[in-house]
Amino acid sequence: MKNDGVLHPYSNARALEKEKRLIITEGDGIYVIDSEGRRYIEGVSSLWYANLGFSEKRLADAATRQLNRLPCYHAFSNRITDVVLELTERLLGMAPVPMSSVFYASSGSEANDTALKIVEYYYNAIGKPDKKLIIGRKMGYHGVTHAAASMTGVPRNHMGFDLPSSRVLHVSQPDFYKFGKIGETEEEYSGRLAEELENAIIQAGPERIGAFIAEPLMGVGGVVPPPAGYFQKVQKILDEHEILFIVDEVICGFGRLGEMFGTTAYDLKPDMITIAKGFSCGYVPISALMMNSKVYEAVADGTDKNGVFGHGFTYSAHPVAAAVALEALNIYEELDITKRVQELGDYFQTKLEDLRKSPIVGDIRGRGLIAGIQVVKNSETKEFFEPSQGAGKIFEINTERHGLITRALGDVLALAPPLIINKDEIDDFICRLSLALVDTEKELC
Known part of the structure; x- marks a missing residue:
């Protein structure tokens, strides 16, 4: 089969030219239907996000109502829409740990990219301009923009792109099945990984490490829950060295783990949380970065000094996406x-x-x-x-x-x-x- 005109994500373009496409045309509950009428159970919720399936009329109706009322607007300067204010109040009210402010974007990649920029802005604002390095984990996944792909620890996301950036360090992935030693308990394995993290921080210099980013349960890295004691040991080290903790809830957020957030499931204490996917169940693209008061107050002081927060996307806080996300939250609560x-x-x-x-x-x-x-x-x-x-x-x-x-x-x-x-x-x-x-x-x- 020849090139269909689309450069497909995560594909071998030459190999794909020889393959038949699976063309999906309809959705019905947990099922999707292809162009030949065959029904499939969508066993990965598309890309981890179709929490409410593929035919939730209430989400479609929420989008239609907003399209007919105010189809688009922005949040630049002093402008904001009523639906975004309502969503923000709801989101901060349900946050797993106290959060102070929300920045909206359209994808998990953009939210994580923004988190890195916030780290840089934060440390400039508090007078620690050298404290900018980010620590991620091998096989951790945080998106595909230049910054997010650098924080990602998956080799295929680096090949051919001159990534990762030298601003990002990676420590071992916490996969006990693959890397636990014979006779080693999960708790001992977690201790070994914590020691590795501590050594990496000391070697680079604690005064240079700005943040650590992690998924509560690793998704793309192989669906790996954290081993016993892992995050407790990691958080202790981060606190000792005054390193910000970014929790990537893009996959885990909104009920997937049996808690509304993975942060709650594993008793995490992040300074920033990124969300996407289940936020709107994929019906309309939306993501967000939540930050605590410590981070927000420093950033706000920085904007006062600089005169502007020079970051934002055209579709940040889009009202249609906000309306769909708000209705998704309503459905989650009712269910x-x-x-x-x-x-x-x-x-x-x-x-x-x-x-x-x-x-x-x-x-x-x-x-x-x-x-x-x-x-x-x-x-x-x-x-x-x-x-x-x-x-x-x-x-x-x-x-x-x-x-x-x-x-x-x-x-x-x-x-x-x-x-x-x-x-x-x-x-x-x-x-x-x-x-x-x-x-x-x-x-x-």
């Missing part, structure tokens, strides 16, 4: 979404455990309605497939053949169904997944 995900999440995770019987399933991990299945060559010895074998991709292709869309992250199969899924649909999900696993075993064993 008691955290309780729902806790109950369904337990059922989902229990059903997934049956797949451990497979000789190529090394680990199944997750929380709530997100999970990752680690594919291995030998589950007893934890021997991994060679990357060139594409074991995870083979599994993904087989799930698609059985009407279930998943996403291979290396040799981890990511699962994150819409939060509106019910028990019968989970049973169907697991059935299709199991059939695909059997096919994958036949190909790989």
Whole structure:
């Protein structure tokens, strides 16, 4: 098949020219429908964001009402819309830790890019202009703008782009299954990673480290929950060296883990929080950066000194996006979404455990309605497939053949169904997944 005119994200453009496209034309609850009329369970909520599925009329109606009332406006200077003020009051009221101010953007990448700029602005404002380095984690994912991709620790996001920037350092990813030593407990492993972080800070100079950024549960890095004691040890080190803590809630936020935020799920104490995806369930692009009073007050003082906060996007605080996000929050509240995900999440995770019987399933991990299945060559010895074998991709292709869309992250199969899924649909999900696993075993064993 020739080039379709689109430079597809995360693709090999030459290889894609030879492949048939999966053209999605409709959505219905947890399902999407292709151009040939075939229905698929969307097992990753598109890109982790369709929490309320693909046909929530209330979100469409909220957008339509706002389009008919005030279809567009900005938040530059002293201008603001009523719907954005309402959304902001609601968002700050539900923040997992006290937050003082919100900056709006259109994607998680933009929110995280803004967080880095805020770090720089903050330290300039408080008279510490050398304290600008950012520490991220290998395989951590924070977006694809130049700054966000630098904070991201995924090699494929760096290749060919002269990234990461020298302003960003990366420490080890907290993946106990892959990197825990024989006989080592999770708590001991967390201690080892905390020691590595401390050493990295000392080596670079605490006076030069401005912030640490992390996802509560790593998404793109393989759906990896933090090992026991990890964040408690990390936060102690950050506090000791007066380093800002940025929590990337782009995937974890809005109920995915069975708590409204991953910050609550893992008892984090961030200075800044970035959100997107489930904020509007992907119906209209919107993201935000929340900051606490310490950060806001310093930034506000800086704007007074400089005369302006010289940052903002054309579509920051777009009223249609704000209206949709506000309605999504209303629906979450009415569904008691955290309780729902806790109950369904337990059922989902229990059903997934049956797949451990497979000789190529090394680990199944997750929380709530997100999970990752680690594919291995030998589950007893934890021997991994060679990357060139594409074991995870083979599994993904087989799930698609059985009407279930998943996403291979290396040799981890990511699962994150819409939060509106019910028990019968989970049973169907697991059935299709199991059939695909059997096919994958036949190909790989």
